[in-house]
Amino acid sequence: MSSRHPDPRGQGRARRLGLAAGGLVLAAGAGLAAVSLWPGEGRPAPASAAVPVAVAAVVRTDVSARQVVSGILGYRGSFSVVNELPAGVVTWLPGPGRIVRRGQALFQLAGQPVTLLYGPVPAWRAFGPGMTPGPDVRELQRNLAALGFSPGPSDGRFGWATETAIDRWQQASGMTETGIIPLGELVFLPGPLRVTTAAVPLGAPAGLGAAVLTGTSDTPSVSVSLSAGGSAVQPGDSVIVTMPDGTTTVRGAITSVGRVATVAGAAAGTGIPQAVIPVTISIGTSQVAPGLDQAPVQVAITQQQHRDVLAVPVTALLARPGGGYAVQAASGSARRLIPVTTGLFDDATGLVEVTGPHLTAGLTVEVAQG
DSSP: OOOOOOOTTTHHHHHHHHHHHHHHHHHHHTTOOHHHHSTTSSSOOOOOOOOOEEEEEOEEEEEEEEEEEEEEEEESOOEEEEOOSSSEEEEEOOOTTOEEOTTSEEEEETTEEEEEEEOSSOOOSOBOTTOOOOHHHHHHHHHHHHTTOOOOOOSSOOOHHHHHHHHHHHHHTTOOOOSOBOTTSEEEESSOEEEEEESSOTTSEEOTTOEEEEEEOSOEEEEEEEETTSSOOOTTOEEEEEOTTSSOEEEEEEEEEOSSOEEEEEOTTTOOEEEEEEEEEEOOGGGSOTTOOSEEEEEEEEEEEEEEEEEEEGGGOEEOTTSOEEEEBOSSSSOOEEEEEEEEEETTTTEEEEEOTTOOTTOEEEEEOO
């Protein structure tokens, strides 16, 4: 998958020279003239105006080079809730964005609630004494147990314990106690449903088999498209997602990588159609602000990582006349300039890998502010 991530020794380096140039100003602000920084190197430069400076510690950490791509924040899955009760008028609906969980009503038809339970097998028959064993019975038993109604072992057999648990559930829900559940009063979905639209308006009739609600899971995810044939990614790889506000960042992980490429729009400046692979990324539910859906985000995907290396903020770099970089030590008995060799630039954290003589973790260096 191709990357447009700047080459640290090419365009990326040029971009960072702008930051590092600010470091020369920093040095002048600390009471040093640019001409005195590197005796004998190049032509004397005029003193620069002072800029505010701060200090930061040299740290030992992991530094990553990342590819930054655009993505869309949404939710996993797409589900349609179909009416399996006899035709009737819709008397209650949840609003868009509401999350319906286990044991809660998805909608009401002629006053009859249709309840959500969790499971992969759709409800396809009524539950009651004498029914043959099956995975749908096992799903019902597991849900009754999760709701606290003790149906006995989840063995897929409808016995007296399951019937008694249904009675208790019906009583707690304000329904008539029958010990049976007609087809249509339960809907099995893999998990909670986040309602997106109502297919039937409140007060309108809904026939048998009519779609009533559509929705997604409540699990947020980010979708990106990566150029086919570029850098390899795989499930489990970590990423950093910059949220729609442009400042909040959260960590995520790649959960799936498509196997079939599709043709997207032309690559920028080429006019040539681009083959892309769909990639899905998971992030924590608590990290998504309410109401966000189909929102644009930026995703930083790690392409190269150096572990347990010394690093400083990019704004600590000073460009040396004739090439190369240095950092200005701000601690110790003698403030000194330390020549450094740069490694990976980490755009997501603002750090750059450095090596140099007498450079140790904990040493404080000056950084430009603003």
